[in-house]
Amino acid sequence: ILNVEQSPQSLHVQEGDSTNFTCSFPSSNFYALHWYRWETAKSPEALFVMTLNGDEKKKGRISATLNTKEGYSYLYIKGSQPEDSATYLCASALMNSGYSTLTFGKGTMLLVSP
Amino acid sequence: NAGVTQTPKFRILKIGQSMTLQCTQDMNHNYMYWYRQDPGMGLKLIYYSVGAGITDKGEVPNGYNVSRSTTEDFPLRLELAAPSQTSVYFCASSPRGRTDTQYFGPGTRLTVL
Numbered sequence: 001i002l003n004v005e006q007s008p009q010s011l012h013v014q015e016g017d018s019t020n021f022t023c024s025f026p027s028s029n030f031y032a033l034h035w036y037r038w039e040t041a042k043s044p045e046a047l048f049v050m051t052l053n054g055d056e057k058k059k060g061r062i063s064a065t066l067n068t069k070e071g072y073s074y075l076y077i078k079g080s081q082p083e084d085s086a087t088y089l090c091a092s093a094l095m096n097s098g099y100s101t102l103t104f105g106k107g108t109m110l111l112v113s114p
Numbered sequence: 115n116a117g118v119t120q121t122p123k124f125r126i127l128k129i130g131q132s133m134t135l136q137c138t139q140d141m142n143h144n145y146m147y148w149y150r151q152d153p154g155m156g157l158k159l160i161y162y163s164v165g166a167g168i169t170d171k172g173e174v175p176n177g178y179n180v181s182r183s184t185t186e187d188f189p190l191r192l193e194l195a196a197p198s199q200t201s202v203y204f205c206a207s208s209p210r211g212r213t214d215t216q217y218f219g220p221g222t223r224l225t226v227l
Contacts, residue, residue: 032212032213034215034216042220043204043218043219043221044157044204044216045218046215046216046217049214049215051213089157091157093211093212101147101162101172102159102212102216103159103173104156104157104158106154106155106156107156
């Protein structure tokens with residue numbers, strides 16, 4: 001079982017602040033890295049799937065980078081808004097982890113105050 | 115376009131009772147998953163399936179059973195419920211494997227007393 005670590009555990013920012021979180025994962029046998037956004041009382045929704053070292057993905061004000069050699073990914077939110085408040089999950093897939101299983105981190109809980 | 119649906123949304127069980135959590139997807143996805151989410155612990159994989167008739171254990175399979183007789187349905191069976199199975203259960207599906215986004219159902223909140 002691989003360890004996927006996310007930091008910080010929680011974050012409280014003001015509206016308009018930019019912020020970023022970290023996801024760390026074992027770099028050996030890396031296959032893919034997923035980011036999900038999970039609002040309270042809802043189910044997780046996909047943000048990005050990343051596979052290549054140096055990959056950078058963007059969706060609106062949210063972007064993510066990937067470093068497979070050192071085993072980390074950053075998620076950035078530019079100009080945070082209250083509707084960005086959610087838990088952000090990352091999940092890693094290994095080449096030898098069975099057909100299609102992901103291992104999830106515990107998430108970073110973001111609260112954006114108006 | 116329903117996506118992934120789960121029933122029931124909430125359930126309270128007594129210790130020793132059994133129940134089946136239902137999961138159905140209408141996206142013709144080959145892969146389906148069951149996760150449990152405990153406070154502060156993230157999502158843990160219970161069982162998964164890569165197609166009808168094929169299932170495999172995840173990280174925390176003890177106390178659960180699954181079957182996959184059709185592409186659409188992936189029920190999770192709890193036999194002899196225990197308080198340790200109090201959790202929120204999520205079903206998910208994806209077209210294929212590790213690079214495909216997983217689509218999650220709304221969850222089932224189960225309490226075992």
